[in-house]
Amino acid sequence: MYVPPGEVTNDMLGRIMDTSDEWIVQRTGIRKRHLVDGAGTGSLELGVKAAEAALSNGSLAPSDIDFVIFATMTPDLYFPGNGGMCAARLGMKNTHALDIRMQCAGFLSGLQVADAFIRAGVYERVLLVGAEAHSGLMPWPRHVWDVLWGNSEGPCDPEWYQKLTGMRDRAVLFGDGAGAMVLEANDTGDGRGFLGFVMETDGTQWDKLHVPGVGCRFRPYISHDMVDALGGVPIVEGRQVFRMASQLMPAAVNSVLAQTGRTLADLDLLLMHQANLRINEAVQKQLGLPDEKVFNNIQKYGNTTAGTLPIVFHEARTEGKVKDGSLVVFTALGAGVHWGAGAVQM
Ligand code: ACO
Numbered sequence: 001m002y003v004p005p006g007e008v009t010n011d012m013l014g015r016i017m018d019t020s021d022e023w024i025v026q027r028t029g030i031r032k033r034h035l036v037d038g039a040g041t042g043s044l045e046l047g048v049k050a051a052e053a054a055l056s057n058g059s060l061a062p063s064d065i066d067f068v069i070f071a072t073m074t075p076d077l078y079f080p081g082n083g084g085m086c087a088a089r090l091g092m093k094n095t096h097a098l099d100i101r102m103q104c105a106g107f108l109s110g111l112q113v114a115d116a117f118i119r120a121g122v123y124e125r126v127l128l129v130g131a132e133a134h135s136g137l138m139p140w141p142r143h144v145w146d147v148l149w150g151n152s153e154g155p156c157d158p159e160w161y162q163k164l165t166g167m168r169d170r171a172v173l174f175g176d177g178a179g180a181m182v183l184e185a186n187d188t189g190d191g192r193g194f195l196g197f198v199m200e201t202d203g204t205q206w207d208k209l210h211v212p213g214v215g216c217r218f219r220p221y222i223s224h225d226m227v228d229a230l231g232g233v234p235i236v237e238g239r240q241v242f243r244m245a246s247q248l249m250p251a252a253v254n255s256v257l258a259q260t261g262r263t264l265a266d267l268d269l270l271l272m273h274q275a276n277l278r279i280n281e282a283v284q285k286q287l288g289l290p291d292e293k294v295f296n297n298i299q300k301y302g303n304t305t306a307g308t309l310p311i312v313f314h315e316a317r318t319e320g321k322v323k324d325g326s327l328v329v330f331t332a333l334g335a336g337v338h339w340g341a342g343a344v345q346m
Helices: 021-028 043-057 082-089 103-119 142-149 158-166 203-208 224-228 238-259 277-287 305-318
Strands: 007-009 032-034 067-071 097-100 125-132 177-184 193-201 269-272 327-334 338-345
Touching: 021 277, 043 082, 043 125, 043 177, 043 305, 067 082, 067 103, 082 097, 082 125, 097 103, 103 125, 103 177, 103 193, 103 305, 103 327, 103 338, 125 305, 177 305, 193 238, 203 238, 238 277, 238 327, 238 338, 269 277, 269 305, 305 327
Parallel strands: 067 097, 067 125, 269 327
Antiparallel strands: 007 032, 125 177, 193 338, 327 338
């Protein structure tokens, strides 16, 4: 995993919008997040650093990889996607790369795609990267960033303070960060690997989480008016997303366990997308799981969208919670709306 060095506490956000540590912690569980300071660094850079860490962790060279998948909803450029540039940055020659844009379900979807390609014998070793630079979606100007980082005493420009207060329900949720995994074929017959996935999409709910402006159905695809009207800022119907996530993630977990012939009693660790600690507490409660069978780290990173599952996996593994032979289930829900679960025997 890799997160940029700049840490933003809830109190720091209070410098540029009307919010408080108390509100954010109580409603979301988030205490801080990491954000990129300034233009020039995007999700590609964060993803490359996470990919390098994953290759080094597996004692692998870029030449050992025969397929790259990059999931992000905040790509460096409108096109091309990050995948090919990531492969190039790692020094890969002619390695095919696929871009996934499925928001908070992006990494889970990438796991399913990687597993399917490996099972089909198309590729033997796949590098999967999930990375986000949400700071690029935050439209405030440099002088507001300076107040946030404490480079300028402030106070924040009142017009921007008001605008940011209008988007405070979303602006406090996200953090920048990346994670990566290498998946490889296992022909040993020892039973280790992905056992199955349950993946679903309900496109009728697209408007519950979306970016209203900037897109090729507009002429031109981006305009000054659109930017001035904050058309690049995501719209989040928070309560409805909260409800969907707390109902659909546990249903997906139950489905994937049933599909793979396992039960909740067999489950050793549930790793959930980290959009709101209260959502994850509701999922845990519905499934009746004890605290030792879940792991959350949203408190430190906020919602890192496609970066979340590999980051939460990395930290759970580092803390000794991912044991050899254990049954781990990943689950996520994201804009689309896409959701699902994947079960893996470690
Ligand atoms: N600080 C202080 N007050 C705030 C803040 C804030 N950051 N945000 C909202 N409020 C205020 C509102 O203005 C409102 O005030 P009012 O009652 O005076 O009108 C009050 O708090 C309640 O606002 P709600 O938006 O109804 O608050 P809610 O309890 O629903 O929490 C939240 C909002 C945290 C967004 C929650 O709904 C949630 O976590 N939803 C799911 C997460 C989500 O959608 N994430 C999006 C990304 S997921 C993905 O796939 C990309």
